[in-house]
Amino acid sequence: xxxxxxxxxxxxxxxxxxxxxxxxxxxxxxxxxxxxxxxxxxxxxxxxxxxxxxxxxxxxxxxxxxxxxxxxxxxxxxxxxxxxxxxxxxxxxxxxxxxxxxxxxxxxxxxxxxxxxxxxxxxxxxx
Numbered sequence: 594x595x596x597x598x599x600x601x602x603x604x605x606x607x608x609x610x611x612x613x614x615x616x617x618x619x620x621x622x623x624x625x626x627x628x629x630x631x632x633x634x635x636x637x638x639x640x641x642x643x644x645x646x647x648x649x650x651x652x653x654x655x656x657x658x659x660x661x662x663x664x665x666x667x668x669x670x671x672x673x674x675x676x677x678x679x680x681x682x683x684x685x686x687x688x689x690x691x692x693x694x695x696x697x698x699x700x701x702x703x704x705x706x707x708x709x710x711x712x713x714x715x716x717x718x719x720x
Contacts (some may be wrong), residue, residue, distance in 0.1 A: 633667075684697060
């Protein structure tokens with residue numbers, strides 16, 4: 594079995610727990626989406642050097658289920674920037690608790706905007 598290698602920086606690592614699963618033991622897609630959003634926010638915050646807000650999930654693919662006990666790792670890459678916006682590509686892999694195999698389970702592109710203390714968009718600082 595060929596293991597895909599993640600792109601980007603490791604931005605989040607956690608363990609999928611029973612409270613995040615459906616009755617079949619598969620983790621809810623919404624939980625996984627929120628983990629990816631947190632990972633992307635790490636990269637966006639660093640680039641913006643401050644507060645950001647998620648404004649869109651431009652693309653999202655669920656490739657394989659996440660199971661209770663899997664170690665979930667999200668990798669994020671800054672894909673593009675605008676005046677105040679940032680597109681972050683996020684790939685999520687799991688290490689299966691049962692056999693330690695590594696599987697890519699999702700990828701997506703999230704858009705964040707740099708915001709000021711009042712919540713209004715602000716320009717990104719020079720790169």
